[in-house]
Amino acid sequence: MSESPIRRLAIATSVIVPGIHPDDAHLAVSLQRLGIEPTACVWNDPDVNWSHFDAVLMRSTWDYFKHYPAFRQWLDQLPVPTINNKALLRWNSDKRYLLELAAQGIEIIPTQIVPASQLQQTLASMPVQQVVVKPTVSGTARHTARGRSDDVAFNQIVAQLPLEFDYLIQPYVPEVVSDGEWSLLFFDGEFSHAVIKRPAAGDYRVQSEFGGTAQAIEPDEALIATAKRALAAAAAIGHADIAYARVDGVISQDRFLLMELEMIEPFLHFEGRHEAAERFAANLRKRLAA
The missing domain is CATH 3.30.470.20 (ATP-grasp fold, B domain)
Structure with missing residues (x-):
């Protein structure tokens, strides 16, 4: 009886953490024990041959929102499946x-979505309250501001936010x-x-x-x-x-x-939870086998 073929799984990372993140280390070990070869690959590295892999697992792609059009194009052109699937990744990448x-x-949390050009007008029309403003496509609190909707200094910060984004306006939840x-x-x-x-x-x-x-x-x-x-x-x-x-x-x-x-690149908090990493690895083996 022949052994099952080795499966090759690309672990998509970024220049921020180009290798396998320490929190994912036991996941990688568990995959290897199950006959899956995990390889860290920076998602926008032009030298990566993605067709070499059976699938791509998003992990520390923590700069995708800084290169959003390129990221979407990369997803569209990937020759192999992603885990989670591409349609889910696209949908989840925009907080709409x-x-x-x-x-x-x-x-x-009650949410309004407005273009940058309407931010100040919208804030001026709101009841006076603490609010959080952030782009619909973002991460790690990038271009995020918190303050009172009637505060001059806060509105000056809002006025300097990049114009190319749409923004969520939400009440601050203490x-x-x-x-x-x-x-x-x-x-x-x-x-x-x-x-x-x-x-x-x-x-x-x-x-x-x-x-x-x-x-x-x-x-x-x-x-x-x-x-x-x-x-x-x-x-x-x-x-x-x-x-x-x-x-x-x-x-x-x-x-x-x-x-x-x-559902794209969440930190999975595996530290001290080897059994959770092993369960996820077993699930990934089933998906790759399918």
Whole structure:
């Protein structure tokens, strides 16, 4: 009986983290044990021969939003499948999807989307409140501003935001600072593990680049079910095949408000959770075999 052929999986990275990220190290080891050869490849490296691989797994492509047209073109031209699939990646790359999920009954932070040219006019027409402004295509809090809608200094910052983007305007939710932001990880629709992320003192951004921290936490069944409903809403829109997802949100007034679905390059928080990395690796083997 012949052995199963070696599968070759490209781990798409970026110049920010060109190799396999330490958080994904056990995932890579687990893939190798299952007969899958993972190879880190910078997504926009012109020398990579993508046809050499059976599939591409997005991991630390953490600059795609800085090169968005090129990223979309790269996806279109990839000669092999991606995990998650290309249609899902395109849909998830623009945060307009939040309004589509809201139309499916998912509770999100109230969101307006306006072009840059209308930002100041829109803010002037709003009730005086703390708001967060960020591009629909962005990451790591890039071009994100927080302030009062009637504050002159804040509006000066808003006036300097790049004109080529459309922006989300959302009320600032103080529980992100006081209670933390939840991240629930799902693989093939099944809950795996969760963390709660908190910003550094004096900040509101939970990303590690700004001093944010993440701590393992066990959500209750009701919260897991709420997060699953967000994935079900994505499926109802036409994105049912979700290999991996991170559901980010905040609990405000006893309600879980969805902040983002991360299905392109989410940090998966595998540190100290080897069993989760091994489950994901096993799921990937099934997908590659299919």
